[in-house]
Amino acid sequence: MKKAKNLIDLRSDTVTKPCAEMVTAMMAAEVGDDQYQDDRETNLLQEEIAQRLGKESALWVPSGTMANQIALRVATNPGDDVIVSTQSHAVWHEAGAGAANASVQFTEIGSAGRFTASDFENAIKPPNHHIYPPTTMVQIENTHNRCGGGVFDFDELNAICDLAKGAGVFSYLDGARLWNAAIFGGQSVAALAAPFDAVMVSMSKGLGAPGGSVLAGNADFIQSAIRQRRMLGGAMRQTGYYAAAGRFALKNNIARLFEDHAHAGQMARLVSESQYIELDMSSVCTNIVVFKLNEWAISAFSLEAALKEHGVLVNALDNRTIRLVSHLGVDEKDCIFAANAVVRLVEEMSANTASL
Numbered sequence: 001m002k003k004a005k006n007l008i009d010l011r012s013d014t015v016t017k018p019c020a021e022m023v024t025a026m027m028a029a030e031v032g033d034d035q036y037q038d039d040r041e042t043n044l045l046q047e048e049i050a051q052r053l054g055k056e057s058a059l060w061v062p063s064g065t066m067a068n069q070i071a072l073r074v075a076t077n078p079g080d081d082v083i084v085s086t087q088s089h090a091v092w093h094e095a096g097a098g099a100a101n102a103s104v105q106f107t108e109i110g111s112a113g114r115f116t117a118s119d120f121e122n123a124i125k126p127p128n129h130h131i132y133p134p135t136t137m138v139q140i141e142n143t144h145n146r147c148g149g150g151v152f153d154f155d156e157l158n159a160i161c162d163l164a165k166g167a168g169v170f171s172y173l174d175g176a177r178l179w180n181a182a183i184f185g186g187q188s189v190a191a192l193a194a195p196f197d198a199v200m201v202s203m204s205k206g207l208g209a210p211g212g213s214v215l216a217g218n219a220d221f222i223q224s225a226i227r228q229r230r231m232l233g234g235a236m237r238q239t240g241y242y243a244a245a246g247r248f249a250l251k252n253n254i255a256r257l258f259e260d261h262a263h264a265g266q267m268a269r270l271v272s273e274s275q276y277i278e279l280d281m282s283s284v285c286t287n288i289v290v291f292k293l294n295e296w297a298i299s300a301f302s303l304e305a306a307l308k309e310h311g312v313l314v315n316a317l318d319n320r321t322i323r324l325v326s327h328l329g330v331d332e333k334d335c336i337f338a339a340n341a342v343v344r345l346v347e348e349m350s351a352n353t354a355s356l
């Protein structure tokens with residue numbers, strides 16, 4: 001068994017720790033009280049993100065979840081309908097916050113984390129109807145977390161945002177991993193963000209900063225977001241230490257994301273060889289691999305526990321589904337070791353179960 005310090009951690013790209021140079025950049029940050037807009041690094045990060053995303057204004061927030069909550073609070077009213085993809089972060093990973101903080105309902109459409117303009121058109125509930133809850137927001141998650149880092153079709157997202165504009169529906173991009181989508185498609189993040197009213201990007205995922213996300217949109221949206229951030233308890237003071245890590249990440253950790261994608265592709269190819277594993281290789285686009293254990297295999301929770309014993313940490317999303325995420329803290333060797341361990345353990349343990 002590997003020693004604890006040598007664990008290969010593929011649970012998420014959020015497990016990344018700041019490198020020595022990032023820590024140096026954080027220590028050198030010129031900080032101030034961000035509630036007086038005195039924090040120079042935070043101001044610079046907000047300007048840089050607004051500019052990179054082609055939006056008027058941007059706001060640093062402690063987490064991506066808070067960014068998503070703020071957007072709901074600014075752009076919807078209680079009782080409204082919000083259209084999202086299947087397996088969306090809003091429905092699965094925000095602890096029920098959308099219902100609690102914004103009193104909205106979510107309608108999940110499409111499949112595998114994606115939907116088409118026509119799916120969307122059919123799901124819009126018109127305003128001023130005496131029975132329907134009005135649809136006031138559509139969210140697109142790009143890349144898609146629970147659906148294996150999938151990239152949303154560029155023409156569809158443009159068509160969806162066009163329809164949204166025509167229907168008076170606010171379009172919101174959950175771009176926690178937007179740079180992964182940009183690298184995959186060979187596009188700029190500005191092109192991917194352009195059709196949306198507002199966008200969130202995370203510094204704390206594959207970019208490797210210890211925390212923080214940034215919300216971007218027009219000046220009015222950001223003005224309202226500042227109030228909502230405070231109401232949610234997210235108005236912090238010397239945020240420049242985080243912002244400096246974010247700026248370091250923008251400069252140094254974007255170009256290398258293609259390596260994470262290559263590592264995820266390698267893991268996917270190796271695990272897909274197992275007769276107990278179902279994985280559509282075309283679903284693997286970026287740094288996430290989500291696969292199913294078939295009915296003859298052990299459960300995902302058993303595999304997760306067994307892998308841990310062998311020094312590999314993964315995430316069982318449910319009883320049949322495992323997620324592996326590559327990031328700057330693991331190299332090719334680690335990923336090959338982990339994928340081989342997955343295959344070996346699944347084969348051994350499933351065969352043992354079958355012979356009982």
Ligand SMILES: *Cc1c(COP(=O)(O)O)cnc(C)c1O
Pocket residue numbers: 062063064065066068089141143144145174176177202204213
């Ligand atoms: C991680 C994630 C978030 C939330 O970010 P946190 O900083 O963890 O709150 C939102 N959306 C997606 C798609 C994510 O993967």
